[in-house]
Amino acid sequence: MSKNIPNISESEWEVMTVLWKEAPLTANDVISALQKRTDWKSKTIRTLLDRLVKKEVVGVNKEQRVYTFFPLYEQDECQRAEAESFIKRIYGGTLKSMLVQFIQEDNLSEEDIKELRSILDPKQKK
Amino acid sequence: MSKNIPNISESEWEVMTVLWKEAPLTANDVISALQKRTDWKSKTIRTLLDRLVKKEVVGVNKEQRVYTFFPLYEQDECQRAEAESFIKRIYGGTLKSMLVQFIQEDNLSEEDIKELRSILDPKQKK
């Protein structure tokens, strides 16, 4: 079982996606990447990075004068952790009830449904 | 399109589930219901109720001396709103990628998958 992953706030999550795409990166690398998508000031992003380090979600290499940062958890495991707690909180624990709602409320196109079915299919012949 | 639903915090969500199950209820009703599942003090629950009222997620009837409370949004729409923002935040926007992960990581039993497939099926013949 994966250990307890600290909470990652919404803004922090943005930072993580940058590091998950590529790491290690310097603070400036992260700042450049994020400033393409957000209007955060560099100091703000720096704060987020520091908080992630303090939370031990991000590691830092201080051997050079300019530090480099890298994720300490895989994106998958963080997503799974978030998904589990989300589903428990909002749907009482079952992914199924969530899916049911999505389907019933017609938020999925025929296309989507076809795709979902094909994702499920291979599992059949296990 | 459903209007903008205010943010409902984790604890507040607990309160909402009580009101969604049955409403209107007095504060004491809500308190009793929640104290079966949590160890919150009555004052705490009262605060949560008041905050929900202030946020206009819960309505209150003050015609009697003892107020009664009731939800102003359906559970479904709140769930959908949460789900959408969650999926966008964590999975880049597609329910599919979330499902893929769940399936690939073997977090679904054969049973679950069979059920999901049967939920998807009826839609086929639309």
Add this chain to the structure above:
DNA sequence: AGTATTGTATTACACGTGTAATACATATGA
């Protein structure tokens, strides 16, 4: 009628988060 009880209203306080600014140290360029 006076007091205890029970609801409602107001206030509290710490911690996380969003959103930085300021201070400090070191390397770099003039």
Add this chain to the structure above:
DNA sequence: TCATATGTATTACACGTGTAATACAATACT
């Protein structure tokens, strides 16, 4: 060598949330 730029460290501050406690008002009991 001194000023400047650039990176890191520290500090700030408001708002939401978790978690209540205290104050106030009206009813109910003695």
